[in-house]
Amino acid sequence: SLIEPTHQLIDEANVISQGMVSYLIRLSARSELAEERSISNLHDNLGDIMRIAEIADNFTKYTQKCIKQNLDFSDSVKEELRGMVGRVEELYILTKEAIVEKDTRLLPRIDRVEDQVDGLRKRLIDSHIQRLNQGSCKAESSGVFINLVSNLERMGDHLTYIAHTIG
Secondary structure, eight states, X not given: OOHHHHHHHHHHHHHHHHHHHHHHHHHHHHOOHHHHHHHHHHHHHHHHHHHHHHHHHHHHHHHHHHHHTTOOOOHHHHHHHHHHHHHHHHHHHHHHHHHHHTOGGGHHHHHXXXXXXXXXXXXXXXXXXXXXXXXXXXXXXXXXXXXXXXXXXXXXXXXXXXXXXXX
């Protein structure tokens, strides 16, 4: 099962995060005003990274619920979700490149992909509601599906927040 290793990684991330926050506080006390913005951005990024870790934890809970309640999604829904996950993965790659290379020229592209993720959330939820109304979807899967799509969109938001700390 992938659930236990995911929980262990999240626990490790929490410990590392706490250590980094302590370090940033000590660093801030010794820094000059000009360095404060960078330290503040690092602190903000750390918070966004931890929100992403919490979202990963949510994904394990959705997985557990699907297994426990024997919930399944149609192939077309799985394909829609794969498309949204692909956009979020693209956003991750762009954000990583922007941060590592300190390349503000990537920010407009990051914003476009994030807008696409937002649009996908709305479109996927609208399609889901339409399937529910047509009776082609099980109501039991609604909570998992809507939360999954919403959490993917939130992950995109946090990646975008991180990217914008360079600009």
